Amino acid sequence: MKSRIGPNGVHLFDRLSGLNVLLDELRPKEAAWSSSPRQVSIALTNVCDLHCGYCYAPKHKASLRTGQVLGWLKELDTEGCLGIGFGGGEPTLHSDFVDICKRAAGETQLAVTFTTHGHRLTPQLVEHLKGSIHFARISVDGVGRTYEKQRGKQFASLLRGMESIATLSPFGINIVVNECTVTELDAISELAQKVGASELLLLPQQATTVVASIDEVVGRALQDWVTNYRGKVRLAVSEAGAAGLPTCDPLPDERGLQAYAHIDASGMLRASSYSPVGAKIVDAGVLSALKQLRNTFEIKRERQS
Ligand code: SF4
Numbered sequence: 001m002k003s004r005i006g007p008n009g010v011h012l013f014d015r016l017s018g019l020n021v022l023l024d025e026l027r028p029k030e031a032a033w034s035s036s037p038r039q040v041s042i043a044l045t046n047v048c049d050l051h052c053g054y055c056y057a058p059k060h061k062a063s064l065r066t067g068q069v070l071g072w073l074k075e076l077d078t079e080g081c082l083g084i085g086f087g088g089g090e091p092t093l094h095s096d097f098v099d100i101c102k103r104a105a106g107e108t109q110l111a112v113t114f115t116t117h118g119h120r121l122t123p124q125l126v127e128h129l130k131g132s133i134h135f136a137r138i139s140v141d142g143v144g145r146t147y148e149k150q151r152g153k154q155f156a157s158l159l160r161g162m163e164s165i166a167t168l169s170p171f172g173i174n175i176v177v178n179e180c181t182v183t184e185l186d187a188i189s190e191l192a193q194k195v196g197a198s199e200l201l202l203l204p205q206q207a208t209t210v211v212a213s214i215d216e217v218v219g220r221a222l223q224d225w226v227t228n229y230r231g232k233v234r235l236a237v238s239e240a241g242a243a244g245l246p247t248c249d250p251l252p253d254e255r256g257l258q259a260y261a262h263i264d265a266s267g268m269l270r271a272s273s274y275s276p277v278g279a280k281i282v283d284a285g286v287l288s289a290l291k292q293l294r295n296t297f298e299i300k301r302e303r304q305s
Contacts, residue, residue, distance in 0.1 A: 002109045004034045004080040007253035011038075013082045015111035015134045018170065022250055034080020035287060037261040038254060041085040041273065042069065044094040046265045050117055052141070052151055054176055054211045056273060057089050062265040066096040066103075072263070072286040073108050079287055083111035083134075087273075089265065092120045098128045105132040113137065115174060118161025119153055126164045136171040137201065138162055140188060142181045150180060162195045172199030173233075177241070178214055182221045189231040200233050202226075204241030206274055219244060240272065257294055269293055 001012040001021070009024035045063035048055070073084060084104065091097055091114050104112045115137040138161060141150045148155055165171045173192045175181055181188075192200045204222060207213040214222070226245050229235060237245055239260070251259070262270045268278035269289040277300075279293040 002082060004038065004082055005032050006034060006038070006251065006258065008251045011082070011251070013111070015083065015109070018111075018135065020250075033258075035290070036076045036079035036081035037257055037259060037290070038081065038251075039083050039085065039260050040076055040081055040263065041087055041260075042072075042263045043088050043265040043273065044069070044086050044091045044097065044100065045089040047093045048088055048090040048117070049093065050090070050119075050151055050153060054150075054178065054205055054208060056206065056208050058264065058266075060266075063094055064263075064265055064267060066100055068267065069100055070103055070107065072281065073104050073110060075285050075287055077108035077110050081110060083113060085137075086112075086114040090117055090120065092116055092125065098125070098132075101129055101132040105134070111135065115139065116161075116165075117151065117153070118158050118165065121161045121164040121168075123164060126168045129168055133169045136165050136169050137174050138165050138171060139174045139176070140191070141176045142184045143187045143191060146180055146184055150176075166196050170198050171196075172201055172236075173197045174201045174203055176203045176205050177218065177222055178205040178211075179218050182214075182218050182225070185222075185225045189229070189233060192233040193231060197233055200231075200235050202235065202237045202241065202245075204238065206240055214241075240274065257290060257297075261290065261293075271297075 001014045004011045005028045009022050010026045012021040043057065046058050046061060047063065048057060101112055104110060111134040112132060113135040114133065118138040140158065141147055144155050147158060173188065175188055189200055204214050205211060223244055226235065237247060257271060262273045263281065264270060264273065267281045269281055269286065270278040277296060279289040279296065281289040
């Protein structure tokens with residue numbers, strides 16, 4: 001098991017089973033805390049072959065280089081990061097996607113996950129990825145016609161993608177919750193159970209330059225649905241969309257950049273993919289960029305107080 005030290009104790013994690021153990025009787029001093037965020041998401045590329053209206057991925061062409069990514073992963077691994085999630089754009093469109101996943105799993109102790117729209121998961125790709133992925137996420141925004149309207153792709157093709165992903169690793173379903181999908185949460189949770197997903201991740205729609213955040217009506221409908229949910233597949237929610245929902249956080253003191261950071265396809269480190277503030281990762285490495293980003297937030301806080 002990999003261990004990580006933080007304000008809530010010593011956290012042990014097994015990437016093969018997904019088992020987490022927190023030794024909260026131990027409260028190591030701050031100087032001993034792991035300096036990496038617990039989880040880091042990495043947009044390997046901005047390129048995507050879909051055109052979803054609510055997409056938050058930047059539209060300029062950018063992709064990360066394999067050597068660059070591997071260097072950052074090794075640094076994060078050494079400094080106590082537990083897992084990385086590749087995304088995009090569509091990460092499977094990165095020309096070195098398979099190699100990056102294989103080397104990330106083989107050369108680090110990180111849990112390797114990725115998020116995909118699912119339409120490129122051919123049996124050959126899945127075969128190449130086997131053994132290198134610890135958890136996969138597939139985006140399912142609505143069922144049937146709703147999905148097709150949101151994503152511009154056939155729902156039948158998504159179902160084939162889900163069949164493929166189920167043979168690769170444990171997997172979860174992501175859903176952007178908005179006025180079109182909130183009424184389909186029952187259908188999606190039933191689908192999640194049927195296809196063997198182990199998690200349903202709710203992503204209440206965030207504002208982009210094209211779409212607004214969910215309004216009060218959708219927010220209330222989501223709250224009611226979660227409160228009355230009796231399904232078997234466990235629910236999770238994005239931190240940005242968690243307000244008003246009943247959540248359980250076993251690591252309440254591990255916050256902000258201690259818990260999570262995002263690296264975009266231009267090599268900027270950010271607090272999240274939506275954050276306008278970032279620090280460029282240069283030769284000094286990802287931990288140096290993290291320090292710079294923390295300083296930026298610190299200066300901002302001081303100016304505001
Ligand atoms: S599949 Fe994802 S990255 Fe691609 S356009 Fe849709 S939301 Fe954006």
